Amino acid sequence: MTDRPLDILIDECVLGLAGDDDIARLEAMAASDPMIAARLDIARQKFAPLDATADDMPLPDDFWVRIDARLDGQSDMDAPVATADRAEVVDLNAVRTQAARWRVSALGGIAAALVMTMVLAWSFMLPQEQAVVAVLLNDRGEAIALVEGMPDNTTRVTLLETQNVPQDKVMQVWTKPEDDGPPVSLGLLDTGRSRTLTIDGLPSPNAQQLYEITSEPEGGSPTNLPTGPILGKGFAKEPLI
Amino acid sequence: MTDHARLIKACAAGDRAALKRLMDAEGGRMLGVATRMLRRSDLAEDAVQDAMVLVWRRAAQYDPDRGSASGWVYTILRNRCLTMLRNEARETPTAPEMIDETLESGVLDTAWDRLDTASDLKRCLEGLDDGTRRAILSSYVLGHSHGEIAGRMKAPLGSVKSWVRRGLSKLRECLS
Numbered sequence: 252m253t254d255r256p257l258d259i260l261i262d263e264c265v266l267g268l269a270g271d272d273d274i275a276r277l278e279a280m281a282a283s284d285p286m287i288a289a290r291l292d293i294a295r296q297k298f299a300p301l302d303a304t305a306d307d308m309p310l311p312d313d314f315w316v317r318i319d320a321r322l323d324g325q326s327d328m329d330a331p332v333a334t335a336d337r338a339e340v341v342d343l344n345a346v347r348t349q350a351a352r353w354r355v356s357a358l359g360g361i362a363a364a365l366v367m368t369m370v371l372a373w374s375f376m377l378p379q380e381q382a383v384v385a386v387l388l389n390d391r392g393e394a395i396a397l398v399e400g401m402p403d404n405t406t407r408v409t410l411l412e413t414q415n416v417p418q419d420k421v422m423q424v425w426t427k428p429e430d431d432g433p434p435v436s437l438g439l440l441d442t443g444r445s446r447t448l449t450i451d452g453l454p455s456p457n458a459q460q461l462y463e464i465t466s467e468p469e470g471g472s473p474t475n476l477p478t479g480p481i482l483g484k485g486f487a488k489e490p491l492i
Numbered sequence: 493m494t495d496h497a498r499l500i501k502a503c504a505a506g507d508r509a510a511l512k513r514l515m516d517a518e519g520g521r522m523l524g525v526a527t528r529m530l531r532r533s534d535l536a537e538d539a540v541q542d543a544m545v546l547v548w549r550r551a552a553q554y555d556p557d558r559g560s561a562s563g564w565v566y567t568i569l570r571n572r573c574l575t576m577l578r579n580e581a582r583e584t585p586t587a588p589e590m591i592d593e594t595l596e597s598g599v600l601d602t603a604w605d606r607l608d609t610a611s612d613l614k615r616c617l618e619g620l621d622d623g624t625r626r627a628i629l630s631s632y633v634l635g636h637s638h639g640e641i642a643g644r645m646k647a648p649l650g651s652v653k654s655w656v657r658r659g660l661s662k663l664r665e666c667l668s
């Protein structure tokens with residue numbers, strides 16, 4: 252079932268139709284990719300009004316006492332939780348450990364790429380100074396693109412590696428202007444080459460803003476949210492110019 | 493940060509009163525959600541208690557940047573209920589005559605009637621055919637699996653899966 256589009260996987264996990272392994276896979280993806288986490292949250296919010304249709308039932312008098320008594324002890328739930336709970340919600344610690352390892356290997360790449368960014372910025376003598384710069388890394392920690400966000404939301408995307416995007420797919424550039432908001436499309440790299448994208452109506456880019464390039468169907472994502480595999484992603488920094 | 497997010501953060505810092513406030517605010521509705529899925533009040537109470545204990549233990553893992561606080565709490569509860577449902581089904585196979593379809597139908601109708609008519613979810617669900625809408629509602633509200641839905645609709649499992657997927661795609665388009 253690994254070929255199932257991500258949207259279906261997300262919806263089926265939220266509805267309760269997915270198996271434990273699918274839930275685990277999705278939670279792991281969400282833990283390492285804020286864009287997927289945002290999509291998962293949007294899907295949960297979509298069905299949440301149905302929770303509000305349940306009766307608001309009176310709790311038994313001793314309800315809190317029974318919960319309170321279990322907060323210290325590990326014993327009462329550990330047995331069932333160790334088996335049932337593991338399958339139910341993913342152990343994020345394992346995921347975090349993996350993410351931490353990935354981060355360490357990526358940091359070297361980021362540092363090297365940032366130095367290169369500085370060199371590029373100086374040598375190009377840009378007419379307009381960037382508000383932020385982000386180096387997008389693939390899942391192997393290799394820099395695949397340099398993103399320069401201008402204060403007026405012009406975004407220059409310089410590809411650093413040729414991407415093997417299938418014939419019927421196109422690269423789409425995304426950002427998350429607000430931490431807790433949905434990803435927003437900045438545009439398509441439909442020629443498969445570097446280009447400058449312009450978009451109206453967004454706030455000026457800020458440090459720590461997430462940028463991402465995904466592979467999407469021709470014409471761009473049909474849902475206006477990233478659906479395809481991530482080619483590279485990275486957080487923005489303000490250049491020290 | 494929402495109030496619930498602040499309460500979860502306080503739980504992570506070991507503040508029991510924060511968990512109690514969360515229980516006072518959401519416990520009744522959570523019990524309602526669990527009762528719809530598990531049908532037995534004793535199991536539903538267990539599920540809500542388990543969920544509260546899990547919220548307490550995992551509070552440090554909650555990241556407000558990754559989703560809403562109430563969504564996080566209800567996801568823990570719903571997953572707990574689903575696990576209990578699936579375990580129960582494995583341990584005690586329900587005889588067909590024990591399935592009270594009238595009761596299930598009533599629960600679904602009530603959920604449907606109470607769903608805010610002004611909400612996008614209601615409008616978009618209305619755009620689906622009856623069977624697909626019912627299948628999606630029974631998975632979310634009753635915790636039914638594809639197999640359970642197929643059994644009740646007397647339809648092949650594969651067809652039910654593809655109806656639901658098509659329905660979910662339509663919903664996604666409608667809601668985007």
